[in-house]
Every structure is written in C-alpha cells, then in structure tokens.
Amino acid sequence: MLAQKQDTVTRSFIPTGVRIGYDVYAGIRNLADNSFNGLEVNADIDFYRYYLTLDAGRWEREFETEEEQYSNSGNYMRAGVDVNFLKKDPEKNMYFIGARYAWGTFSETMTRTTDDAVWGARTESFTNTDSRATWFELTTGLRVKMYKFFWIGYTIRYKFGLNTRGTGELEPHDVPGFGKTFKSTTWGFNYVVLIRLPVRNGK
Amino acid sequence: MGRLAVFVLCVLVVVSCLDEPDCVKDADTALVIQFKRLIDGKNDTLIFYRVEAQGADSIFYGQNPDVLDTLRGTPVVVSVNPYATSTEFTFYFPVLERKLDVGYTRSARFISEECGSEVSFSRLRIIQTEFDSVRLVNPTLSKSRTVNIEIYR
Numbered sequence: 001m002l003a004q005k006q007d008t009v010t011r012s013f014i015p016t017g018v019r020i021g022y023d024v025y026a027g028i029r030n031l032a033d034n035s036f037n038g039l040e041v042n043a044d045i046d047f048y049r050y051y052l053t054l055d056a057g058r059w060e061r062e063f064e065t066e067e068e069q070y071s072n073s074g075n076y077m078r079a080g081v082d083v084n085f086l087k088k089d090p091e092k093n094m095y096f097i098g099a100r101y102a103w104g105t106f107s108e109t110m111t112r113t114t115d116d117a118v119w120g121a122r123t124e125s126f127t128n129t130d131s132r133a134t135w136f137e138l139t140t141g142l143r144v145k146m147y148k149f150f151w152i153g154y155t156i157r158y159k160f161g162l163n164t165r166g167t168g169e170l171e172p173h174d175v176p177g178f179g180k181t182f183k184s185t186t187w188g189f190n191y192v193v194l195i196r197l198p199v200r201n202g203k
Numbered sequence: 204m205g206r207l208a209v210f211v212l213c214v215l216v217v218v219s220c221l222d223e224p225d226c227v228k229d230a231d232t233a234l235v236i237q238f239k240r241l242i243d244g245k246n247d248t249l250i251f252y253r254v255e256a257q258g259a260d261s262i263f264y265g266q267n268p269d270v271l272d273t274l275r276g277t278p279v280v281v282s283v284n285p286y287a288t289s290t291e292f293t294f295y296f297p298v299l300e301r302k303l304d305v306g307y308t309r310s311a312r313f314i315s316e317e318c319g320s321e322v323s324f325s326r327l328r329i330i331q332t333e334f335d336s337v338r339l340v341n342p343t344l345s346k347s348r349t350v351n352i353e354i355y356r
Contacts, residue, residue, distance in 0.1 A: 063313065063315075063316045065319050067319060067320070068313060068319055068320045070313040070320075110311060110313050110320060112311065112320050112322070114285060114286075116232065116282070117261075117282075118232075118256070118260075118261050118282045119232075119258075119285055120260070122286050124286065126311040169309050169310060169311055170310075170312070170313075171310055171311065171312040173312065180224070182224035182314075183224075
C-alpha cells in the first residue's frame with residue numbers, strides 16, 4: 001500500500017503551493033524578554049523537493065545600565081533554498097537542510113556617561129545610522145502538515161560570515177536578524193505556523 | 204513532537220541567556236612615552252617641571268611649578284583626551300618647552316548589561332611635534348601600558 005503511494009509522487013518542478021508563515025518564537029520572545037521587540041514572517045514555494053524560501057523580519061533591542069543606554073532597530077531579509085529529504089512523502093512533509101544569504105539595515109545608539117579623573121565627566125552618544133550587514137546561514141528543520149492548509153514547523157539556523165558596513169565610532173553590538181556580534185558565529189531558532197496556498201493540485 | 208519542540212525551545216532560551224561576552228575591558232587613556240638617548244638608544248633620564256595637556260584642568264607630574272621632577276629611565280605616562288580625537292601635550296623643561304600633538308581613533312563598544320561599555324583608542328599618530336626625533340612604536344592604548352611613543356634626544 002505504502003509502495004503504491006510512493007509511486008504516486010511524481011517528479012515535477014512546477015510549484016504546487018506557497019506557504020506563508022509567522023514566527024511564533026519571536027512572538028514569545030516579545031513577551032518573555034523586555035529588551036526585545038521583533039517579528040518575522042516566512043514564505044516558501046516548492047520546486048519538486050527544492051524549496052525557494054524568503055524570510056523578512058524586524059527587531060529592536062534596548063539595554064540599560066547605570067552608565068549606558070543602548071538601543072538598536074533594523075530590518076532584515078533572508079533568501080535561500082531548502083532541500084526536502086522526505087521526497088516520497090505524499091503530504092510533502094519536510095525534513096530539510098538548506099542555506100540562506102541574509103542582509104539587513106540597522107541603526108544603533110549608545111549613550112554613555114564617563115567620569116575621567118583628568119578630563120572630567122561627560123555624557124556622549126555614539127551612533128551607527130543606516131548601517132548594513134550581510135551574513136550566511138545553514139539551516140535544518142521540519143515542516144509538518146497539521147490540517148488541510150495549516151502547517152507548523154521549526155528551523156534551526158547556524159549563522160556565520162557576518163560582515164557590517166557603514167559603521168562609525170560605535171562597534172556593532174547587536175545586528176537585527178543575526179544577534180550579538182561578539183562571536184563570529186551564532187545560532188538562531190524559529191518556530192513557525194504556516195498557511196499553504198495551493199497554486200495547483202500537486203501529487 | 205509537541206514535547207520535543209517545547210524542550211528544544213527551553214534549551215535554546217537557556218543557551219541564549221548564557222551566551223554573554225567575557226567582561227574584559229582593556230581600553231585605557233594612558234599614553235606611554237619613553238625618552239631615549241639618541242647616542243646609544245638607552246632609556247634617558249628626564250628632568251622636567253611638568254607636562255600639560257591642552258584643555259585639561261590638571262597637570263601631569265610636577266605639582267609644584269618651581270620644583271623639578273626626575274624620571275630615571277622610566278616612561279612618562281599622560282592621559283589623552285577621551286572626548287576628542289587628538290590631544291596636544293606641552294613638556295616644560297628647565298630651559299625650554301616642547302609640544303607633542305597626537306591623534307587617535309576612538310571606538311566605542313557596548314559589551315553587555317552586566318559589563319557596561321568601553322571606549323578604546325587606537326591608530327595613534329603624531330600630528331605635530333617640536334621634538335627632533337619621535338618614533339611611534341605601539342599605536343594602541345591599553346591597560347598593559349606598553350610604550351607607545353619613543354622620543355630620542
């Protein structure tokens with residue numbers, strides 16, 4: 001019976017549907033982390049076992065200490081391809097491995113009060129405005145059909161190769177979409193709910 | 204599936220909380236100047252009244268303007284202006300005075316909420332000087348306080 005089903009999955013590169021999703025993890029993070037405010041949406045389209053993916057997001061962060069206030073905000077996008085290794089699943093459930101190229105623009109401000117023994121006390125602001133960042137990601141995760149058009153899934157991201165441009169006296173601290181910059185590589189996670197809009201009856 | 208997702212989520216939240224940078228602050232405003240003898244390159248004994256920095260209220264060394272200070276081979280340590288990208292120092296010797304104008308690049312970084320921030324000074328350069336022979340040996344100011352500039356007399 002299973003063999004018969006597998007045989008019905010034909011190799012066609014014509015897309016069968018577009019999935020549009022929302023990152024629930026970012027939503028939970030908004031509630032759990034007072035310093036974070038962000039959202040992310042995801043979309044993909046299938047070409048046989050290959051999925052062209054596009055993510056768009058925005059985040060803002062704020063940190064405050066006795067002597068400093070730091071804030072940033074920015075937008076980012078990712079584009080890439082996921083390869084589904086459950087290629088004979090008739091429901092098109094996915095266990096995938098993929099890659100992304102990501103880019104974004106962001107602004108940062110840090111206000112700092114210094115009390116120097118020789119030069120006195122002063123409050124200064126350091127700013128990066130309209131700075132740009134690019135990086136790469138390796139991804140893996142699942143997409144599971146729950147009911148009719150409703151899907152859920154998660155993506156684990158290994159981010160690397162961060163490159164920032166257009167920064168001034170302030171070293172970038174936190175790049176929207178990438179995270180903190182003190183390490184050259186970092187991890188990311190999305191838990192997504194998706195709606196699949198069929199564009200044709202895929203078998 | 205649901206339990207696994209919640210477990211993965213919890214692990215990632217915990218890991219992200221632990222993911223903080225080391226609280227190491229190495230930036231310093233101290234500019235270290237070593238006077239050397241031109242004839243043999245050995246550290247020179249410096250006899251001087253004081254060093255003043257333009258724009259600073261306090262002076263370096265010689266708190267009594269009429270009393271000479273002596274440094275026997277040890278370097279002069281002065282503080283650059285942390286709010287500017289250059290500082291002009293004037294060295295007052297018994298019979299003359301000499302100016303040294305240095306420029307540098309400021310770089311601020313926010314380390315973490317627990318650790319705060321720091322402003323570091325690098326790319327040190329000599330803008331102008333009245334000394335005859337000045338050599339830049341270390342362009343970064345740091346808490347290790349290694350010699351930044353050598354002045355040969």
